[in-house]
Amino acid sequence: MSTVSDTIKGRRRSPLPRIALTTGKTLLSIAITMLGLLFVTFFIGRVMPLDPVLAVVGERATKEVYDAAYIKLGLDKPLIVQFYNYVISVIQGDFGQSLRTGFPVAEEIKRRFPATLELATLGTLIGVFIGVPLGVLAAVKRGTWIDQAARVLALIGYSMPVFWLGMIALVIFYSKLGWVAGSGRLDIFYVDIVPRVTGMILIDSILDANWDIFRNAISHIILPASLLGYYSLAYISRMTRSFMLEQLSSEYITTARVKGLPERTVIWRHAFGNIKVQLITVIALSYAGLLEGSVLTEIIFSWPGIGSYITTSLLSADMNAVMGGTIVVGLVFVLLNIFSDLLYKFFDPRAK
Numbered sequence: 607m608s609t610v611s612d613t614i615k616g617r618r619r620s621p622l623p624r625i626a627l628t629t630g631k632t633l634l635s636i637a638i639t640m641l642g643l644l645f646v647t648f649f650i651g652r653v654m655p656l657d658p659v660l661a662v663v664g665e666r667a668t669k670e671v672y673d674a675a676y677i678k679l680g681l682d683k684p685l686i687v688q689f690y691n692y693v694i695s696v697i698q699g700d701f702g703q704s705l706r707t708g709f710p711v712a713e714e715i716k717r718r719f720p721a722t723l724e725l726a727t728l729g730t731l732i733g734v735f736i737g738v739p740l741g742v743l744a745a746v747k748r749g750t751w752i753d754q755a756a757r758v759l760a761l762i763g764y765s766m767p768v769f770w771l772g773m774i775a776l777v778i779f780y781s782k783l784g785w786v787a788g789s790g791r792l793d794i795f796y797v798d799i800v801p802r803v804t805g806m807i808l809i810d811s812i813l814d815a816n817w818d819i820f821r822n823a824i825s826h827i828i829l830p831a832s833l834l835g836y837y838s839l840a841y842i843s844r845m846t847r848s849f850m851l852e853q854l855s856s857e858y859i860t861t862a863r864v865k866g867l868p869e870r871t872v873i874w875r876h877a878f879g880n881i882k883v884q885l886i887t888v889i890a891l892s893y894a895g896l897l898e899g900s901v902l903t904e905i906i907f908s909w910p911g912i913g914s915y916i917t918t919s920l921l922s923a924d925m926n927a928v929m930g931g932t933i934v935v936g937l938v939f940v941l942l943n944i945f946s947d948l949l950y951k952f953f954d955p956r957a958k
Contacts, residue, residue, distance in 0.1 A: 701930030720805025722911030726896035733838025741846025763840025772906035789908035
């Protein structure tokens with residue numbers, strides 16, 4: 607009996623091997639994904655019709671100077687050797703030096719990425735807090751003018767070019783009405799006053815209790831964040847409406863209504879409760895899309911983020927910076943997917 611009891615207890619205490627196996631598979635998946643991203647990014651950077659040597663020495667350099675820079679950059683070695691050296695450097699956190707500025711790429715990304723993170727986070731929050739209720743309301747009021755208005759709003763968000771909306775927004779709300787500040791993250795006389803802790807101006811100004819800079823930062827970020835939030839809202843509201851329509855037509859919803867449950871309980875506790883897991887994926891993908899797709903918004907509003915950094919570096923043939931920025935964005939995308947998987951288990955016990 608004691609042996610049988612010990613065996614049962616051992617079986618009950620056996621989640622650790624399963625957790626270790628799951629963690630190992632996840633880490634292996636991340637490693638393979640990032641290696642594939644490194645491979646694609648590296649070889650695209652090598653086959654593009656841009657000469658990184660000219661970005662260093664200039665077009666008027668002599669052949670001797672050009673050849674010396676070519677060898678110094680390691681471009682004389684076989685591609686497979688260059689790729690191997692690059693992977694080893696990236697693992698060590700070294701993305702090389704920017705050919706345009708001469709500073710380490712890792713330091714420049716570290717300085718610029720919080721700006722994109724701050725902008726994309728605020729845009730996603732706007733999209734979630736408006737898009738989710740709007741999608742639920744459109745599903746509940748299916749076929750009414752509210753539903754039609756929500757669908758038109760989402761359609762416009764998908765159809766309008768971001769650069770056009772950005773310029774129109776600047777003309778109306780900044781130039782004509784003066785409701786918001788212009789381009790950049792802060793007015794010039796507020797720059798570098800708040801101590802850098804997170805790199806996100808809103809949080810750093812709160813930590814420093816500098817409310818003048820906080821208000822100025824809000825005035826600068828509200829327009830580009832609202833623009834990104836509108837695109838996030840369009841996607842989230844459309845998907846929320848689709849998920850809710852599927853749930854509201856289910857038999858268990860009909861049964862709940864027949865039992866006399868309040869409509870508010872039927873909609874939010876039962877129908878919406880069953881789409882939370884699906885919405886996690888939608889919101890995570892929307893967030894990742896804003897992190898990697900805010901390039902035009904950052905350029906229009908002169909936002910010193912990772913998107914404008916990659917674009918400027920690409921136009922300058924600075925492939926070290928382009929590849930470093932692309933790898934960081936890809937890593938964030940992978941981590942967001944893993945985070946959404948973890949949230950599955952929190953919201954849906956069946957996934958445990």
